[in-house]
Amino acid sequence: MTKSSSDGKGQQPSTSSPPPFKRQKRDFEEADSKLGENTSSSRSTMTTINTEQRSSRIKNVFQGFRDELDEHNDRRERLIKTSRDVTSLSKKLIFHLHRYDVRHHDPESNLEIDPPEQGDQGKEGEKEVSAKSKNPNVKLLREARVKLEEVVGLLRSAAEKEGFSSLGTDKIGEGVEQEQGACAEIPLNALRAQRYERAIGPGMEEFIEALSFYHYLRYGNLVSLQEVQARFRLKPFAEGGSDALGGQEGAILLPIPTSRYLLGLSDLTGELMRFATNAVGQGDTGKIVNPVLSLLRDIRNELDPFVPLIRDMKKKQSVTSQSVKKIEDVLYAIAVRSSEYGSDPQALQEMVRRTLSAGGGGGGREEEE
């Protein structure tokens, strides 16, 4: 483009200079004599300045990009690490919860694992030994709660450190300036939580699985998304505390995406299946296993419409279906055999073992004793 182009009718800008094609043809005729000549010696000063200016501008711009991308990648990696730590702690917690002793199953005492201390110091309350806290499950749930708080703390501190919090003064990486009014701090940090959702998400799912298992053992129902979210508000929510409604308010520190919540619950079904079959193995003939089965069926039915909406849900649903089927097989075995053996715990245990090892398929087959 040359000078004349900007006045709107600049379609023929280079009429003043000879057409390049012709000139280059002439150049070609002189080619031999010019071979190897250093072209840079004849640079016009103006263009040289422009070219150098361009090079240094590009360099500066890319240095800015480097810092921005490094910051982004570092943050992402830190969060992936957090996600892994959360996953492993959650798995340990789930393992711990599977030691729940169904022979001492008592929903009443489970609800009251923390009345004396009314807070987070689980140790102190243990000294006040009441009849209820002699129940080994109360101790187990108290320990579980301490572990749970640890995971929550890990997620919360990661969210705080990486500036997800609406209190953070940090702005998002692109150097977007704080806008007056409508576009203040909170939105920009909410953006960051979305941006790194994929980094922290897997750990969050595992955590929701552990939390919902704990919640089920303690309260006998499914934890709601609001209850999960309540743990990740700026003002932390104290479980069992009096301000049950307090958890509904306040700014969100770490948003829990709906899809992660549902995927976490889908994973819960596997744990519940293990819990139910263990219970049968320990002598339960329906008090535990029946509600678990109906809950599993409910979860499966309710999650079904989400299959096209959430990635990975299809696979998880088929796992849930298998879990349901396993419990159904166990219950079938109990029904068939209890007429023979009554509810002899050893026989039941053996029955569960065989039913499960038969891959869920041959659960009802006669076995030689």
Next chain:
Amino acid sequence: MTTSSVDFSSLLAELESERALAETIRESSKELDKAYRSLASILNRVHSTPSSQIPTIIQATLPHFAHCRSSISAIVQLVPPHQYYKWCDDWSFHLKNTVFAVCLTYFLGTGFLLSKEEVCLVLSIDRSHADRFQLSTEEYLHSLVSMINELSRLAVNSVTLGDFSTPVRLSRFVKDLHAGFQLLNLKNDSLRKRFDGIKYDIKKIEEIVYDISLRGLVKDVEGQEAGVGVEVGEEKRQEVLALLMGR
């Protein structure tokens, strides 16, 4: 333990409305794609047109940049506040293409690199709606890689058209950009893979420059006003930018 009735209906309604919105946004970003296709077909002429005709090409692109701006503002209207990262994948591909067209057009007009901020000016991507629509650095860099790919093709075709000074300028420009990319610590992602491909474009242009300088066809490159990618002065650059912005 009591049997709990499970009720996810409100969550289902939430995700279903998000799905519907995703479809609307995708539909709307097709409009951006349309605008890009028109631009691409005009910009393709650069390979078969003498460099003196480049201003005509730039003029022809201008209405389509207006189309890009209107498509983008339509998308901005659709995205709920503070949800940029939730939806950005739905238009990212089309945005990269569009930014490539903007950067290439500006380079053809000025011989300079259009900065990310200036691209935002051309496409009216405003900071006031940064919570809904942004041009990410990664997207911008992807567009630059596309431009480098295109310039190596241009180097070939300019020689065919008898323009021997253009490859020399393209070589310098592309090397500057490559040096910039080398400053970045790229992770093992798609940008990294495309960056690794740049070296073949550089090599291609270098071979062309070698071929023509060996035969003495390169002469007095800097003094020439003609050809593609002639570096113009500050004033002229502002003019071109204003043109692209539709002012």
